[in-house]
Amino acid sequence: MTRHGDISSSPDCVGVAVYQYEMPRLHTKEEIMRNVEKICEAVKGTKKGIPGMDLIVFPEYSTHGIMYDLKEMMENATTIPGPETDMFCEVCKEVGVWGVFSLTGERNEDPKKRPYNTLVLINDQGEIIQKYRKILPWVPIEGWYPGDKVHVSDGPKGMKVSLIVCDDGNYPEIWREASTKGAELIVRCQGYMYPARDQQVMVAKCMAWMNNVYVAVANAAGNDGVYSYFGHSAIVGNDGRTLGECGEESNGIQYGQISISAIRDSRANDQSQNHLFKLLHRGYNGVYNSGDGDKGVAKCPFDFYHTWVNSPEKAQAQIEAITRKTIGVACCPVPGIPAPGDLHTKTLEHALPDLT
Secondary structure (H helix, E strand, O other): OOEEOOOOOEOOEEEEEEEEOEOOOOOOHHHHHHHHHHHHHHHHHHHHHOOOOOEEEOOOOOOOOOOOOHHHHHHHOEOOOOHHHHHHHHHHHHHOOEEEEEEEEEOOOOOOOOOEEEEEEEOOOOOEEEEEEOOOOOOOOOOOOOOOOOOOEEOHHHOEEEEEEHHHHHOHHHHHHHHHOOOOEEEEEOOOEOOOHHHHHHHHHHHHHHHOOEEEEEOOEEEOOOOEEEOOOEEEOOOOOEEEEOOOOOOEEEEEEEEHHHHHHHHHHOOOOOHHHHHOOEOHHHHHOOOOOOOOEOOOOOHHHHHHHHOHHHHHHHHHHHOOOOOOOOOOOOOOOOOOOOOOOOOOOOOOOOOO
16 A cells, blocks of 8 residues: 555555755865765665665756856766766665666767756666656756657566656656556656746646656755755655655655555556546447447547657647747847847857856
């Protein structure tokens, strides 16, 4: 049974902790590595206080902070494996716990291109099991190069785990991609700031409900001199109900025991709210009683998705027709983004405003 309020776990339950780390403001590799040591101490302390913990999750940007200076961002981009992940692997093995950690950024294979915003899932043997690159960076502010693939891995006790990052979660497609690939727990690491608190709390619950999946959200807290991070890290059941949720406090922790058998039983036996099954067996009642078989209708009825797969440029033009054709907006100028109508604007030096 999935539950909340204890410090244990069980053979059937994965004990998941979300750690609401205070957003750091860092500038050098030395500062980053001192912060990595601090995160590792948090892993040790949390495992000591919650012995049943199988998995601990840290927010987006918790390792490197947001570097608002392009030069700092590029100089401090790392590799995977690298010195940061070496220490994370070591601590996970030492205390016998799985962990999800943020690397912002991971160096691009092409040194001329911007780094990736990456998460790693490390097992309790100190091995990197999953590396996920953020597919939907938070434009226009984030300057990361987008990833292109959602992964699902066997996690603690065999639970199927998928990682996504912050703004990824505002797109229902990524939740559906993960859940239809078999994810039972979707981990969303965030560095989300005001004013979008209410919307993001709602998104986690709605996506858990619509995809019959557990959700663990680790968000940042505090203020880095530019943004104020609203926290509200949470663990959400696959029925969309919150098991536990932090407030706005820095270094808050929530912990829940999520059942492997319960989600598999739900997906196998639930009827009216079994959204994954119903999506690919549309109208099975009426189809069956019309003599057209017992599988419902599997064909995708959504024109936009057919267009997107078969002609991405046509789908892009379709969206531009109802939104806009330029990446820049005159009333919200952002360094590094050309102004509307100025196709020859030289890209500015900074991916983000230099507010140091």
